[in-house]
């Protein structure tokens with residue numbers, strides 16, 4: 405938690421502590437004023453004194469309330485501000501994470517860390533800022549006041565504080581592991597719930613509704629049981645506190661009344677002593693609670709800092725080069741090899757090709773042959789292990805990522821759209837794109853007809869992930885989004901797979917005049933998609949096993965022939 409200090413505002417922390425100190429001073433003054441009113445006002449029948457002290461008490465009460473409010477205000481502002489800063493920082497980090505870092509963490513843990521863990525930090529920070537400053541001050545202050553008022557009664561604390569501390573320890577000792585297991589069970593509950601929601605179609609198709617319901621019920625019941633147990637144990641906290649306060653009061657009254665009867669102590673002092681005793685015991689209880697929650701905040705802080713401390717493996721060079729000659733675009737893979745982080749085998753081995761302006765390169769291969777990996781290397785989503793990727797003759801690692809990616813239009817394998825309107829999605833890579841440009845891109849991507857058929861056209865809503873469109877429609881929108889950028893290098897990663905053969909053919913035909921000045925990479929599993937490419941690369945287990953035109957490969961490449969035979973009848977091609 406201490407490492408979080410650098411994200412905090414020192415002025416707000418100072419004001420929190422300052423108002424807390426004023427609040428404590430007010431709280432400590434009250435029992436003394438009560439004692440005085442009893443001993444010098446009531447006992448001596450001094451009405452003036454009672455009224456004057458009554459006003460002082462009112463003043464101190466107002467001061468205490470005001471400073472308590474300001475303390476809570478600044479503590480809440482600080483803890484919420486800390487949460488806000490951490491969330492912002494995590495988001496900014498994650499958005500620049502390379503695929504390597506994203507693979508290392510996984511999306512769901514990044515979501516949990518930026519929501520649950522930060523909320524836990526906020527909660528603990530609020531407790532620390534309020535209770536951890538209030539309680540020690542209160543314990544020391546009330547202890548000193550009580551002792552100076554009546555040293556003969558101070559021995560009471562030697563009995564009651566250890567008893568209360570032991571009771572609290574006992575409760576926390578049993579509830580601690582239960583709360584810990586509750587966190588794990590919450591994770592499980594979330595996982596089952598998430599799986600159930602995302603897999604709802606599969607669940608229905610396999611008629612597994614009942615099975616999934618039982619799985620959820622079981623996780624839910626398990627969580628509820630642990631929660632009940634933990635809270636039952638915690639329920640002993642308040643009675644223990646009441647017990648400790650009552651025992652203290654009994655002891656104070658028992659011994660105090662003897663001192664009063666012998667004239668060694670005044671009644672008011674006894675009342676004040678009882679109030680100080682209660683303040684001390686509440687302080688002890690609160691400190692124990694904070695000490696209980698602190699380790700949880702610590703774990704969350706570590707999980708959040710782990711993300712913030714992550715060094716991006718892909719960084720911009722200090723002396724960046726520029727992709728000057730954009731009029732004559734080229735893409736070159738120079739003996740490129742790549743291995744995923746922690747993988748034993750290379751995903752790509754010695755990939756070598758050159759693609760020039762106006763040319764179309766198709767990459768075909770079976771599942772897991774490395775096609776998507778190759779596509780991801782072009783915009784530098786990963787860095788090569790060996791070899792070089794050059795755009796316009798410059799190594800992509802020598803160029804700023806922003807400059808490189810502005811040159812590339814990318815339609816990923818999973819056609820992901822963002823919630824918003826179709827227009828907003830189309831403008832994603834080129835915010836200044838006109839409606840005319842968008843409609844043209846949609847026409848090329850064979851999406852104009854269905855978009856213009858929608859009642860609101862370009863203003864039609866796109867749900868999260870594009871869930872309100874069919875797979876084929878999503879792909880066409882994703883292709884159009886890439887085309888709107890009018891990029892020099894266009895990469896279509898299996899983007900035509902959900903299109904029927906006719907639409908696929910029409911799209912590729914429409915693409916030709918539109919991409920005359922671009923270098924186009926088309927990744928596909930279907931022979932019909934790659935048939936008219938200027939150059940085809942056949943990938944198998946990460947290596948190039950064939951390179952040439954369709955006519956060349958058709959006659960001399962056994963793997964290409966194999967793919968062809970499995971998909972089409974030879975005589976049709």
Ligand SMILES: Nc1ncnc2c1ncn2[C@@H]1O[C@H](COP(=O)(O)OP(=O)(O)OP(=O)(O)O)[C@@H](O)[C@H]1O
Pocket residue numbers: 507744745747751769770771772773774775776777778817
């Ligand atoms: N993030 C990753 N971490 C580790 N290994 C990966 C990762 N992504 C892919 N791989 C592995 O790299 C190899 C190539 O995968 P890739 O996704 O490039 O294949 P692909 O040809 O695009 O397959 P498909 O046609 O099924 O999409 C596979 O063996 C795969 O298991």
